[in-house]
Amino acid sequence: MQLGDEPLNELPGTGSAPSRARFGGNPPDVDLHAACVVALLALPGMGPARLERLLTWCGSGERAWHQVTAGAPAPVVGAPGRQGSSSNLAARWREAATGVDPVARWKAHRSEGVDVLVKGKVGYPDRLVDDPEPPHVLFGRGDLGLLGRPAVALVGTRRATPYGLVLARKWGAALASSGVAVVSGLAAGIDAAAHQGTLDAGAGPGFTVAPIAVVGTGLDVVYPASSRALWRRVADTGLILSEAPLGTKPEPWRFPARNRIIAALADVVVVIESHERGGSLSTAEEAAARDRMVLAVPGSVHSPASAGTHRLIAEGAGIAVGVDDVLSALGSRRPVPLPEREGRPGHAGSARGRASAVDPDEQVVLDALGWEPTVLDDLVHRTGWPIEVVCTVLDRLRRRNLVTQDGLWLTQRGDSAEP
Amino acid sequence: MLASISSSVLRGVDGVPVTVEVHVAGGLPAFTVVGLPDTACREARDRVRAAILSSGLRWPQQRITVNLAPSGLPKAGSGLDLPMAIGVLVASGLLERERVDDVAFLGELGLDGAVRSVAGTVPLVDALAPSTVVVAPTCQAEAAVLGRHRVRAALTLAAVVAALEGTAEWMPCPAPVGGVEGPSSWEVGDLSEVRGQPLARRAIEVAAAGGHHLLLVGPPGAGKTMLAQRLVGLLPPLDPSVALETTKVHSAAGERLPAGGLISRAPFRAPHHGSSMAALVGGGSSWLRPGEISLASGGVLFLDELAEFAPAVLDALRQPLEEGRIRLARAHGAVSFPARFLLVAASNPCPCGNAGTPQLCRCSEAARRRYRRRLSAPLLDRFDLRLGVQRPDVDRLTGQGAEEGSEAVANRVSVAREIARRRGVGANSDLSGALLDRHAALDPSGRALLADALRQHRLTARGVDRVRRVARTLADLSGEVGPLLRDEHLSVALYLRAEPEALLGAES
Structure with missing residues (x-):
């Protein structure tokens, strides 16, 4: 590319648009503005805010790209910068942009099967059109039709407890079979469990909706590496979206930025577990800023993984104790064909169903178990029974899926489902 | 003149009998040790000579050759000092040959003629054929552990020679200490x-x-x-x-x-x-x-x-x-x-x-x-x-009830150990194959229990036998002697053998 003849000090918006010939080839299906935005997004330190300022200043993607390749110390680039002075960043951008052909970049994305959704063009999600901070482009792989469904975001901490994980998985499944698209972030912990539940439902009979994931890295960069298999299954059956072009590595600032897209794409945001200063609280804030309904799941007051959700409730978030609460928040009028009804302690219907299934010995162990993860030592102590008896009764309960074990922790399930 | 004295050296934790052959003959005065001695063993020459002179005995001004047989076996340590010194004394005619018949010697010598202890006295004594063994006083109890030998001890080379000649008494043997003894003063706790x-x-x-x-x-x-x-x-x-x-x-x-x-x-x-x-x-x-x-x-x-x-x-x-x-x-x-x-x-x-x-x-x-x-x-x-x-919990640590x-x-x-011994093994952990099937048999409900655990990934195929052994021990401890394993014991055994994933998290 020869761009040296472009005047460097030219004011944005007044220069002539560069001819298409300069971009090597002139394929009719290439959106030049979008291609340049894609190339700009790959520059170091280029976040949504900087891109927004750059495009406002230059007027179009093509012009912004020219400024960058020319190394112009645009006033926007250094704005509240943590990456050094503006000229420094401009130099780095110039270096990174040298030899890059935006059109080739664009084609590379297309040939990888990645859809590029451009703001203001057909295919851009409706929910993002009026967004205060909409992404200029969104990369997607999978079924874009899912974006038209009613959507619920199930989010929460990566350091989740068995309580939160079981809940995320079950609600993911229940929502998916109620015709709701479940949105989450493919992180470890609650996110992964929610996606997993959605996929579980998809594996069963009946109609379900596949999951939507919004990630903070490029669509070809799996993070965390442990969720590779889940990542692939979500991409195969559902939809993965990202604001970052292919090859973008995980960076700390990308995940809060990703959270705003999750919040924007969902009609209701459910925080299942969150620590006192958890990342999912930022999702809740972004959702509140966009007038989305925020629901939080209460937990034990002893559990630090529920401290954040309790704070949300104190600040006015709705309480979700079952999928019904989520669906009514969604305003769903349809009768909801849940795969299994929620049963909660004290719930009259389930208590009756329980009584026939649980014998007195088993009830003693369940009572000793309570509703928090418990180790066997505590059960032996609370019941005062010999270990042999406690283990035998526990095994009976486990066989019927009334008690699950995660690591050393035994947890009572919130329903009487037979496996 | 030739003398051959019984002794032994260590090889790993076992003693190997060694014959110390000493030849004293005319020629230029010299003292050589052959038969693969290591450094400590070769240095015996200087200690032996000094010890004999310090004990007021005569050092033969002749050519002395010591052979440690079997000569192909490497010998280490200082335990051959005493037998070499006795050999020199016998070969040079200072000590009658009959006095050292059926006597073996073990000990290091000091330059002043003191007889010192050597490591490994128990296996060293174990390897000795003669009925009497002479050791350092500090090794006497150790040497007596086996009970096969008459154990003699003396403080110095001069005292050993005197006792052999019958002009002095051996040191009295300490009274055996009864009771169960541990190897160290480790505080076991209750x-x-x-x-x-x-x-x-x-x-x-x-x-x-x-x-x-x-x-x-x-x-x-x-x-x-x-x-x-x-x-x-x-x-x-x-x-x-x-x-x-x-x-x-x-x-x-x-x-x-x-x-x-x-x-x-x-x-x-x-x-x-x-x-x-x-x-x-x-x-x-x-x-x-x-x-x-x-x-x-x-x-x-x-x-x-x-x-x-x-x-x-x-x-x-x-x-x-x-x-x-x-x-x-x-x-x-x-x-x-x-x-x-x-x-x-x-x-x-x-x-x-x-x-x-x-x-x-x-x-x-x-x-x-x-x-x-x-x-x-x-x-x-x-x-x-x-x-x-x-x-x-703290309240459980401080709680009542013993x-x-x-x-x-x-x-x-x-x-339980006695029951295991009657099965022909040292402990239940050694049960395997046919023995395990005979003494830790599974009934249909036990089999179903293990199958369930396998399905739930609480147990791997390799763990099945181990869980059965543990269940056997649990049964033995509760006085349950029948060969069939009961569900309750299998159930506890499963909780006592958590999968590594549950304890340490997944590997990948």
Whole structure:
């Protein structure tokens, strides 16, 4: 590319648009503005805010790209910068942009099967059109039709407890079979469990909706590496979206930025577990800023993984104790064909169903178990029974899926489902 | 003039008989030692000469040749000083040949003629054929352990010669010390001090009764070390044959022996996690010294902070764990040491130690996985008992009601060991194949229980036999002698053998 003849000090918006010939080839299906935005997004330190300022200043993607390749110390680039002075960043951008052909970049994305959704063009999600901070482009792989469904975001901490994980998985499944698209972030912990539940439902009979994931890295960069298999299954059956072009590595600032897209794409945001200063609280804030309904799941007051959700409730978030609460928040009028009804302690219907299934010995162990993860030592102590008896009764309960074990922790399930 | 004197040298933990042949003849005065002596052994020349002169005896100004037969066997150590000196005296005619008939000698000499002790007296004496053996006074109890020899001792070379000639008395033998003796003054502690951890208490009882290797995983302060120390107090006194074997190993390693000479209480060894391979499994260049696993033979080897040991060192434990012996080969030969120990290991679940408790762990996923990978699956598989331990509640630690003490539990343990012996094995952990099928049979409901556990990934195929052995021990402890395993025992055995994933997190 020869761009040296472009005047460097030219004011944005007044220069002539560069001819298409300069971009090597002139394929009719290439959106030049979008291609340049894609190339700009790959520059170091280029976040949504900087891109927004750059495009406002230059007027179009093509012009912004020219400024960058020319190394112009645009006033926007250094704005509240943590990456050094503006000229420094401009130099780095110039270096990174040298030899890059935006059109080739664009084609590379297309040939990888990645859809590029451009703001203001057909295919851009409706929910993002009026967004205060909409992404200029969104990369997607999978079924874009899912974006038209009613959507619920199930989010929460990566350091989740068995309580939160079981809940995320079950609600993911229940929502998916109620015709709701479940949105989450493919992180470890609650996110992964929610996606997993959605996929579980998809594996069963009946109609379900596949999951939507919004990630903070490029669509070809799996993070965390442990969720590779889940990542692939979500991409195969559902939809993965990202604001970052292919090859973008995980960076700390990308995940809060990703959270705003999750919040924007969902009609209701459910925080299942969150620590006192958890990342999912930022999702809740972004959702509140966009007038989305925020629901939080209460937990034990002893559990630090529920401290954040309790704070949300104190600040006015709705309480979700079952999928019904989520669906009514969604305003769903349809009768909801849940795969299994929620049963909660004290719930009259389930208590009756329980009584026939649980014998007195088993009830003693369940009572000793309570509703928090418990180790066997505590059960032996609370019941005062010999270990042999406690283990035998526990095994009976486990066989019927009334008690699950995660690591050393035994947890009572919130329903009487037979496996 | 020729003299030949009986003695022995160490090879690993065994003694090898050696004949010290001394030839004194005319020629230029010289003193040579042949027959593959090592440095300490060759330096005997100077000590022997000085000791004889200091004792007021005459040094023959002739050509002296000492041959250590069998001459192809490398000899190490200073224990041949005394036999060489006696040989010189006999060969030069200063001591009558008949006086040393059927007498063997073991001891190092000081330049002043003092007779000093040597390491490995028990195996050294064991190798000697003559009916009388002369040793240093400090070794007398050790030498008498075997009881096959008349043990004589004297303070100096001059006193040895005088006693041999009958002009003086041997030193009196100390009265044998009765009672059960441990190898060290290790404070064992009582089981009643373990409070609020019923599962862990049961696990160490089962480990002691069935000889099952035990892995304890838990946060700092959960009492892992305390439990391991209590375990050794539950073990019955050593069998006479095992006691002798263990005593020989300790003697050969130069460890201090109890006053009575014989180690009859199960040893407890707790090497630090910085220990080298040679320290743990044994080794050395010229003199192969037994390592911690051999010193723990018959007792407990406690490896605290298992994941901090070098992985190569841990993997070296696998073969002795299977065979009960460690074979070490070096360029100049191979030796084998006993290594039949009960392995008790403790580990944190992650570098910060809190992974077992939800929400407390500060380690990154990557750090946890790195930690987890330090423990290889084949090693973890050797543990019949794998248990997570938690810090008990404070009110349970200070609560009322006495827990059962070590003595009561030790009684049950020795009964269970006796039952196992009648099955023809040392402990239930040795049950395998046909024996296991005969004594730990499964009924249909037991089979269903294990099948369920396999389906739920609580158990792997390789773990099935181990769970059956543990269930057998649980049954023996509860006085259940029938060959069929009951569900309750299988059920507890499953909880006592958690999968590594549950204790330490997933591997990948």
